[in-house]
Amino acid sequence: MRMLASLSVLFSVAILPAQGRVVLGGVPSNLRFNLGTTVVAPDASAGNAFFALIPITNGQSSLGFAVFDGDIQMNSLFGAGNWLRCRMFATDWAYLSTAVCAQQPALGGSVPLSLLTTDYDFGPYTGRPGTPRTPWPDATLFTGSSQSFCQGLPSFTQERWQLRTRGFATNDAWNACPPNQQVTQNFSGWLIARFTFTFV
DSSP, X not given: OHHHHHHHHHHHHTTOOSEEEEEETTEEEEEEEEOSSOEEEEOTTOTTEEEEEEEXXXXXXXXXXXXXXXXXXHHHHHOTTSSBOXXXXXXXXXXXOSOGGGGSOOTTOSSOEEEEEESSOOSOOOOEEXXXXXXXXXXXXXXXOTXXXXXXXXXXXXXXXXXXXXXXXXXXXXXXXXXXXXXXXSSOEXXXXXXXXXXX
């Protein structure tokens, strides 16, 4: 039943331009959506999945369409045990950009790499290998990993999605674009991603 309720929430939220907390059956969750610049569509093949089309800019630190409030904040607002945790996974994503360097591997690499994961810094990351020119000429397609999730943190800190196009070290390039001194994308364009979710 929660799956159906979750899907109907996504349908409802998809038409709202403003930010709002996802509430299921009167119970608040730690997930807030802001779909002012993001287009969301349900995945007809799975009741717990959706697609999002998100604009990205060079050096953008996080993708603000989904904000996961921390446990301490949720407990202080609603009381321990009175809210639901959203766990969201990025199963696949593709970035679309006219920057040719984004579709090319870094010097010494065989394919471009990226990672769609939390903007909370847990340390070194492993980039996922991409398939350039797929599914469109100006796109590179990636498949998620065990690091491709957000679920909220056991603190006051809010968590958001982040597209990484560089490793933890400044010399760990993942594509051929000039470095921007950030782990985030060093080009502009669009990100299309498939997410799955659960509320517990």
